[in-house]
Amino acid sequence: MDKIFLSQLSVECIVGIWDWERRVKQTVILDVEMAADIRKAAATDHIDDTIDYKRVAKRLLAFVGESQYQLVETLTEAIARVIVTEFGVSWVKVRLNKRGAIRGARDVGIEIERRAEDYAGVTQQTQP
Numbered sequence: 159m160d161k162i163f164l165s166q167l168s169v170e171c172i173v174g175i176w177d178w179e180r181r182v183k184q185t186v187i188l189d190v191e192m193a194a195d196i197r198k199a200a201a202t203d204h205i206d207d208t209i210d211y212k213r214v215a216k217r218l219l220a221f222v223g224e225s226q227y228q229l230v231e232t233l234t235e236a237i238a239r240v241i242v243t244e245f246g247v248s249w250v251k252v253r254l255n256k257r258g259a260i261r262g263a264r265d266v267g268i269e270i271e272r273r274a275e276d277y278a279g280v281t282q283q284t285q286p
């Protein structure tokens with residue numbers, strides 16, 4: 159399976175369960191892998207025949223930047239749903255790192271994999 163990936167996409171957002179976290183934005187770092195058959199684009203050399211990773215990145219920067227979830231689980235699931243439902247991706251892996259959230263640990267976060275069938279019938283998300 160071919161993949162298109164975005165590595166270490168850094169976004170500031172409201173995320174957390176403590177009162178101060180509801181007021182102060184924190185940085186989350188995303189690693190995304192998307193299933194993509196790149197053969198057609200490689201044959202045509204045309205961006206319309208593949209997933210434009212710049213469009214995905216811009217959408218994630220906007221969506222995550224405006225989000226205000228409490229748990230990294232909820233945010234990570236929402237990111238996967240945006241990618242699958244808005245970009246027609248059949249499989250995605252999303253790793254979200256809330257770096258510095260835990261004293262004594264550099265990284266803490268969540269990694270999930272989702273498929274298109276996981277969101278069958280789900281309409282595209284509106285802004286949170």
Ligand SMILES: Nc1nc2c(c(=O)[nH]1)N=C([C@H](O)[C@@H](O)CO)CN2
Nearest residue numbers: 173174175176179228229230231259
């Ligand atoms: N499984 C989770 N545990 C915790 C989360 C979370 O989002 N998922 N969040 C927190 C706090 O917000 C922490 O990140 C900041 O002190 C604690 N545990």
